[in-house]
Amino acid sequence: MKRGTSARKRQLRGNQDPRIRVSDDYAYTYGGDAAEMAGAYGLTPDPWQQTVLDDWLAYDDDGTYAHDTCGLAVPRQNGKNGTLEVRELYGAAVEGEKILHTAHEVKTARKAFLRLCSFFENESEYPELAEIVKAIRKTNGQEAIELTNGGSIEFSARSKGAARGFTVDVVVCDEAQELTDDQLEALMPTSSAGPLQNSQLILLGTPPGPTTNGDVFPRTRRNALSSEHGGTNWIEWSVDEIGDVSDESRWEETNPALGYRLTRKAVEKELKTMSPDGFARERLGWWASDMANGCFDPSEWDALKVDFTDEEIAEQASWKRAYGVKFSADGKRAAIAIAIWKRGATPHVEVLEHGSTENGIQWAEDWLTPRCGKVSTTVIDGKANALDLYNRLLAGGVVKRALDPAKPETVTAASSMFLNAVTEGSMTHIGQPALDDAVKAAEKREIGKGGGFGFQSGNETDITPLEAACLALWGVRTTKRDPSRKAVVG
Known part of the structure; x- marks a missing residue:
């Protein structure tokens, strides 16, 4: 049976401005410098990613980070990890930071490692980066990129004791909705005596689901949204209720990459297969409640x-x-x-x-x-x-x-x-x-x-x-x- 031709659908364009942005006043930022540096290697940030980088790389007059804790909540496949790549490239290669990149699963940490290796190992295209490589460790579970300026990026899947022995300046927690207090307690001392004495914790994730046991990400969000968030940066694309999940304008409001890297077809497929609650959480950034992890409605x-x-x-x-x-x-x-x-x-x-x-x-x-x-x-x-x-x-x-x-x-x-x-x-x-x-x-x-x-x-x-x-x-x-x-x- 031949299907009829459907009317042409309008072009969707994701909103580049977050619904929620909590940011302290700061003296200056190196967000533009990071974008310029990364752009030379094919990583040109979108406007929304630039906003995030500006806040992450913001400094006070004393030369320390304006935000010692940074949280980013944006639906999947929008480019969180691309933003993080720019931050890590700049931090390690330019600032000489020691960075610990953690993820909930081994395969996620490994994927991030291989992606960054593609910049430091490509001597023909990126000779400047290849030139500052001191060593690259590819042993499973011990992946790391060490640079001659003292900077490094080490990769680890999280567990209660996985971070023991690390001393770093910046701790990154990808898939932060899964981060537990036990894991955070193991991670935080790694940056207490960081070489640069300018530590930062970066959390990236999505709203936790009903079976998620992570405590840290939702609590960080709630603390940031309180009147006394001092030093915590929080940026979020989200809706405040499930509402009409088929409303395309809400897709645009909550997905900055929609129409750029994220396609309408992909979102339509999710809408057909997911429950309304699941779609609202995963694609619209809906937080099921203001409770830390949705314990009780x-x-x-x-x-x-x-x-x-x-x-x-x-x-x-x-x-x-x-x-x-x-x-x-x-x-x-x-x-x-x-x-x-x-x-x-x-x-x-x-x-x-x-x-x-x-x-x-x-x-x-x-x-x-x-x-x-x-x-x-x-x-x-x-x-x-x-x-x-x-x-x-x-x-x-x-x-x-x-x-x-x-x-x-x-x-x-x-x-x-x-x-x-x-x-x-x-x-x-x-x-x-x-x-x-x-x-x-x-x-x-x-x-x-x-x-x-x-x-x-x-x-x-x-x-x-x-x-x-x-x-x-x-x-x-x-x-x-x-x-x-x-x-x-x-």
Whole structure:
């Protein structure tokens, strides 16, 4: 069957101006110098890339970078890595910087290495670059370009310990949406004593998806967008809502390379094959929420709020109960929560106590000692104070089988159970401010290497109420202990 001829479509042209640009005032920039140098080697920046380079290579009067942290979020296939190539060429070849280029996957880091090698190894076309090469290492996992001026570019896939032993001036994190706190903690000391004493962290990526465990990129974005972003540069092409994903004008607004290197046909294919959420995130730069990594949708959480009648409260008196006790990582705060549930009903969680432990944990001991034995289980977690509380409760007469010291696998199971319950709408709460704030500030934190996670605060909010509620929910759903059942001695 012969298809009819379609009407000619208008030419699409990507917007060169970002929707969001956070940049400090600066004295001068070498962005133009970098563009001129790279242009001689066939890397002429687009206008949007020049904007990015100007901010990345901006200096204060004291000769240090105006932005010690730079974040770039732009949809895929628009030229992030081309911008980075200009930055790395200029930094290493002209400024003599030692640069560590990291990526989430080995193949991505390797691809970036081979691309830059094509400039330094091409003696016939780029003799000036070839002349300053001291050595090029091509051993898999140890790729590096070393220059005679002291500059270098080393390449590495990220892991918790992959950056040990490096000393550099600039750390680059490609695929930054996958960057975890553990990985960042391994990377940051590499530039603390950089030879030039002028360090910079560059993050490039896209909005994180629902299965992404990265914490750093979204938090950097949120910090930059706050009123006190000091020294952080953030540039972003995005939409603020999913909206009409088939609207071509929105494609243009969020893809600066559209009509230049990115074709309409490629975007149309993505539109046909992706979900609206996926297309909005990957092609329109949509951040699913302002949460660090989309842990909880505030509207989903708010929808679980209930007001019980007196009759419902009376009926719930016979439900199974469990306490969750969580101490903060620094040991300065704690929360006690309760979860109630019976088979066939919807579990309910509330925060019962929440306070400081600066003056000790006596208040928690006093509250729990007469109550623990009357509920099915009490799950206790926290590197600081948890073991002390556990021992105090045992000494106070609480039976051992009524207490459950949490293990890492308990925390990961409890966290995923709670997140699923919120997403599925299979839990209720009463809208307590401390718990509301904790849920809405929560980020994921990676636990172990098997995809497990817990929660951490994306700002200064105390999230122990959330963590205690997770433990309580897990406890009430998994314990088999019935405190009303008397043991039978045979």
